[in-house]
Amino acid sequence: MDELESIRQRKMEELQKSLQGRQFPASPITLTDNDLDQSVSKYPLVVVDCWAQWCGPCRMLSPVIDELASELQGKVVFGKLNVDENKMTAVKFxxxxxxxxxxxxxxxxVDQIIGAVPKQSIMEKLQPYM
Known part of the structure; x- marks a missing residue:
């Protein structure tokens, strides 16, 4: 193994170790006004589902978000933010x-998705960012 190959191998191992430390959750994480900025900076691509308990379309979308979080684990992190409990974020955005x-x-x-849209539409909207 020449010197260049040795350096390349070492760099690859370092990269793999750094990615192992960054766990991508398989289900949506709960977000608040206090931790939103830190959470969206921690992962390369984050989708924040803004919802409320009383919102029927939000409850319809919830299982879709759960499925996407599992299917796209390692590529996208999904978070849920209750806008009734976290008004500062709702106003900010x-x-x-x-x-x-x-x-x-x-x-x-970089983008917003408004309304209870089908799973395929969400996937298409996210594709350019993955």
């Missing part, structure tokens, strides 16, 4: 109707 999903890439808001 101009959430006026729910369900609404905020798409963050590398900690920056």
């Amino acid at each position: 101009g959430i006026t109707s729910i369900p609404a999903m905020l798409v963050f890439r590398e900690g920056k808001l």
Whole structure:
């Protein structure tokens, strides 16, 4: 093994170790006003489902979000933010109707998905960011 190959191998091992430390949850994480910024910066691609307990369409969308979190584990992290309990985030991002999903890439808001849209539509909307 020459020196270049040795360096390449060592760098690959370092990269794999660093990625192992970053666990991608297989189910949505619960987010709050206090931890939203930290959470969206921790992972490369985060989708925040803004919902409320009284919202029928939000409850219809919930199992879809759960499925996507499992299917896209390692690529996308899904979070749930109750807008009734976390009003600062709703105001900050101009959430006026729910369900609404905020798409963050590398900690920056890059897109929104408004309404109870089908699973396939969510997948299509996320594809350019993966």
